[in-house]
Amino acid sequence: MTTPEHILIVDDDAEIRSLLGNYLQKNGYRTTAVAEGKGMLAALDKGRADLIVLDLMLPGDDGLVLCRNLRARSDVPVIMLTARGEDMDRILGLEMGADDYLPKPFNPRELLARIKSILRRTKTLPGSRETSEAARVHFAGWELDTISRQLVSPEGVVVPLSGSEYRLLRIFLNHPNRILNRDQLMDMMRGRETDPFDRSIDVQVSRLRHRLADDAKEPAIIKTVRGEGYILAVQVEAGK
Numbered sequence: 644m645t646t647p648e649h650i651l652i653v654d655d656d657a658e659i660r661s662l663l664g665n666y667l668q669k670n671g672y673r674t675t676a677v678a679e680g681k682g683m684l685a686a687l688d689k690g691r692a693d694l695i696v697l698d699l700m701l702p703g704d705d706g707l708v709l710c711r712n713l714r715a716r717s718d719v720p721v722i723m724l725t726a727r728g729e730d731m732d733r734i735l736g737l738e739m740g741a742d743d744y745l746p747k748p749f750n751p752r753e754l755l756a757r758i759k760s761i762l763r764r765t766k767t768l769p770g771s772r773e774t775s776e777a778a779r780v781h782f783a784g785w786e787l788d789t790i791s792r793q794l795v796s797p798e799g800v801v802v803p804l805s806g807s808e809y810r811l812l813r814i815f816l817n818h819p820n821r822i823l824n825r826d827q828l829m830d831m832m833r834g835r836e837t838d839p840f841d842r843s844i845d846v847q848v849s850r851l852r853h854r855l856a857d858d859a860k861e862p863a864i865i866k867t868v869r870g871e872g873y874i875l876a877v878q879v880e881a882g883k
Contacts, residue, residue, distance in 0.1 A: 648762060651692035652676040653683045653709070654724065655701050663696065666751045667758075680704040692719055694758055697741070699725035707739050714740035714806040720761045722754070740807065764830055780816050783864050783877040785855065787812065794854065807832065808851050815865060815875035824872035848873055
């Protein structure tokens with residue numbers, strides 16, 4: 644028997660927690676509902692969540708801070724809720740790593756549809772190679788320690804990576820010498836459906852190239868395939 648997918652609801656409004664919890668349970672999901680960030684972290688320590696519904700306005704650390712910190716430790720999909728409908732809130736939420744954004748008040752059926760869509764996409768992402776389980780990955784003289792998340796240059800210098808830079812590098816390392824288009828990269832980064840004019844992945848690739856000292860004009864590691872996407876054009880060795 645298949646275990647129901649687990650949705651973690653983080654909202655300081657008790658009525659919303661109760662409404663969403665009951666509604667999602669009636670639609671076949673297992674739910675946990677908490678009121679703030681500490682509760683969210685405690686719930687994640689107890690067990691894995693398949694998706695988090697995260698309110699923006701919370702006591703203590705707000706949803707943006709929680710989402711940013713979460714992205715440093717997990718790729719779990721996040722749908723952000725907010726009573727504010729400002730475009731800047733939406734943009735900031737997505738930049739912090741949220742997969743989708745829904746302003747309050749919202750129709751529970753719409754939230755359910757978005758949850759189903761995100762979970763469906765995360766299940767159908769391209770398979771990865773054996774590097775996904777390797778403790779150390781070597782490429783073009785670089786070494787990535789996937790336990791400590793440290794990137795070490797050919798000269799032995801530790802190069803700091805943000806959470807999004809680390810996730811993007813892992814995606815390329817798991818799919819070497821394979822062209823990945825923008826939609827695939829965005830799906831694997833966060834699982835959300837992207838606008839065809841969304842250029843944020845291009846910015847992320849540019850930042851990662853900078854970390855790798857990869858010439859932006861003539862990149863040797865992450866190459867641009869015009870009209871198709873990007874490719875990690877180097878040999879990757881795992882577990883050595």
